[in-house]
Amino acid sequence: MKKTIFIYGLALAALVFVLEYFEYRYFIRDLSTGGFVFIIALMFAGLGIWVGRKLTSHKQAPTEFQQNDKALDYLGISERELEVLQLVAQGLSNQQIADTIFVSINTVKTHLSRLYEKLEVSRRTQAVEKAKSLNLIK
């Protein structure tokens, strides 16, 4: 980024310099002032486009995950349910999830049942699928 700006500055300075130099040597003789201005405008417009591309092309963010809180709220999914959902998405079994969050496997099942209702699915794979598409989980 800084490098690009630096290069751009250099290029701009150099171009101005070159243009000023040629101005009094050749162009003034052969072209009208309007034509001269037009050429300069074109060159700098081109330069600007090039710089614009440089500035934006590398700017593509790694698409930071952003949780969809609105959807979460709209669906009425609680903290604990979301937690279980994330563990399901990691491929854990109900028993493993129970061990992870220190509750009984029955509790995990209850959370999941409610999740399935809220997400309108009937199996864990579908829940994960849907949750990801809604950006509920990453």
Added chain:
Amino acid sequence: MKKTIFIYGLALAALVFVLEYFEYRYFIRDLSTGGFVFIIALMFAGLGIWVGRKLTSHKQAPTEFQQNDKALDYLGISERELEVLQLVAQGLSNQQIADTIFVSINTVKTHLSRLYEKLEVSRRTQAVEKAKSLNLIK
């Protein structure tokens, strides 16, 4: 895209026109020709940058999915197995998969068992998780 180019062309033409107009009225009196050229250059450079951003900002590729054939090959996953895996990833049950690809549910189970071995997992959710991380499926 076409619209942007059109707008750019209009803006450029307008700017040139305006500049030419003012050239003979004010600037020539107050500024040296070099200064005049510099201002024009700056304006068009800015315009160029703006256009450059417009041209590229909407160009962010949707990150086309590219299947990891090497991994697929390395793991020895067959066509049919991959097909089943994709359906699993969509949240289908074994029976639904069987109906989709017109085989018995037993066949689906067999394919899945082999997949689990090859992916070194023991449940479908883990298989999907791993397959996605390996870019085996989208």
Added chain:
DNA sequence: GTCAAAATCATACTTTCGGGTGACGGATTT
């Protein structure tokens, strides 16, 4: 045409999941 891999199907058995119901305590809202 032989051979191996892939695909198919079956049967039997175990484990995991999901659905339904009910219950209890704590926190918040009404």
Added chain:
DNA sequence: AAATCCGTCACCCGAAAGTATGATTTTGAC
């Protein structure tokens, strides 16, 4: 105080998923 929501847990039942083993057919490569 009553109603609600959340988190917790239990029990039961049936469906789905996973494991194991064995067998037949297709297919592709050599």
